Amino acid sequence: MTKTTEKLLKTERQRTFYQLASRVSEPFKERAIKNDREARFPFENMTELKKAELTTLTVPAKWGGKEASLYELLIVQETIAKGDGPTALSLGWHNGLIMQLRQTGKWEEAMFEAICREAVDDHILINAAASEKATGSPARGGMPETIATKSAEGWRINGSKTYTSLAPALDYFIVTAAIKGEERVGEFLIPAQTAGVEIEETWETLGMRSTRSDDLHLKNVLVNHQALVAVKDAGHGKSPQGWLLHIPACYLGIAQAARDEAVAFAKSYQPNSLSHPISEVPEIRRKVAEMDLELMSARHFMYHIAEVWDNMPEYRPGLGEELAAVKTICTNAAVKVVDLSMRIAGGYSLHKAHHFERYYRDVRAGLHNPPSDDLTTAALARRAFD
Numbered sequence: 001m002t003k004t005t006e007k008l009l010k011t012e013r014q015r016t017f018y019q020l021a022s023r024v025s026e027p028f029k030e031r032a033i034k035n036d037r038e039a040r041f042p043f044e045n046m047t048e049l050k051k052a053e054l055t056t057l058t059v060p061a062k063w064g065g066k067e068a069s070l071y072e073l074l075i076v077q078e079t080i081a082k083g084d085g086p087t088a089l090s091l092g093w094h095n096g097l098i099m100q101l102r103q104t105g106k107w108e109e110a111m112f113e114a115i116c117r118e119a120v121d122d123h124i125l126i127n128a129a130a131s132e133k134a135t136g137s138p139a140r141g142g143m144p145e146t147i148a149t150k151s152a153e154g155w156r157i158n159g160s161k162t163y164t165s166l167a168p169a170l171d172y173f174i175v176t177a178a179i180k181g182e183e184r185v186g187e188f189l190i191p192a193q194t195a196g197v198e199i200e201e202t203w204e205t206l207g208m209r210s211t212r213s214d215d216l217h218l219k220n221v222l223v224n225h226q227a228l229v230a231v232k233d234a235g236h237g238k239s240p241q242g243w244l245l246h247i248p249a250c251y252l253g254i255a256q257a258a259r260d261e262a263v264a265f266a267k268s269y270q271p272n273s274l275s276h277p278i279s280e281v282p283e284i285r286r287k288v289a290e291m292d293l294e295l296m297s298a299r300h301f302m303y304h305i306a307e308v309w310d311n312m313p314e315y316r317p318g319l320g321e322e323l324a325a326v327k328t329i330c331t332n333a334a335v336k337v338v339d340l341s342m343r344i345a346g347g348y349s350l351h352k353a354h355h356f357e358r359y360y361r362d363v364r365a366g367l368h369n370p371p372s373d374d375l376t377t378a379a380l381a382r383r384a385f386d
Helices: 003-008 012-025 028-038 043-051 070-083 085-104 109-121 242-268 282-311 313-318 320-350 356-368 373-385
Strands: 126-129 147-151 154-164 172-179 184-191 197-200 214-223 228-233
Touching: 003 282, 012 028, 012 043, 012 070, 028 043, 028 070, 028 085, 028 356, 043 085, 070 085, 070 242, 070 282, 085 109, 085 126, 085 242, 085 356, 126 154, 154 172, 154 184, 172 214, 184 214, 242 282, 242 320, 242 356, 282 313, 282 320, 320 356, 320 373
Parallel strands: 126 172, 147 172
Antiparallel strands: 147 154, 154 214, 172 184, 184 228, 197 214
């Protein structure tokens, strides 16, 4: 445990979550290189997370979950990501979505309870499928081209989704679809085994290869009327989404892992041109200090905003810009830290037998997770001038 981490663990409950996540994720790093190379979903990691009850992290306590706060969710996310970033990001989508449903209450309670009890009893995994090729990220406000048509027998859904993280491991998809004949977007709960649900393996990417964020195709999928679990107006909702901080927490965890490896390398590597390890070279020490400054400022900002979200719910409607700023600052800091770590390790960092080059590829994916930097700057400028 780093001194910075220790200062951020303010309660015994937070410390317990940190220790549990640290213990569970220790073997993840050993599997990460192979999973990345094969672009294979980390099934073994997810099985161990289920056994440790970390897939019920945000389920309400009354239904058997741990009812973690946002702050606690971020502790787990960052810690798991130090072992394997794609595993942490995958877990974050599942746990974050349940947190969103818990805090917004936008589903009927009976339906939410049923899903939560399945998460506890059967260890199901759930994620949203909202992005499409034509619309891009739902944060851009485009109307889905996936169409839901109501009939006497239920809803018929046709369309395709991109960036469906955890695709091969999911038990349920929450699919956004335009309701035919209306100016509304529905959110439909669709079991993965439903006829007409198909996964196309399209996820051949630079980074975050093990999330298996493949394409989802819905071909004349029939679900009952109760599958429509929520409705929103056309365009993306404007309510601040605290749970999305699981994204920057993941990338900070990857950056911390890269920083730690760079420090270990500097302490152990001694070229024959020196009488001491490179950890004593002033420029190496400056780079390490620069990494720690980036991580320290980003982490304290992220956890502070999470604490405000948890302890001052009356402030949540006005936290949109702060939440976006956290994501922008943390992901850009993570990119910079990993770059610095590779400069310290030099040519060693380029070999695929080591972890640095994977960290480098994985953190860059954070720049493309929502919200993108331009949306953050636009929101901050709008607040300043409006």
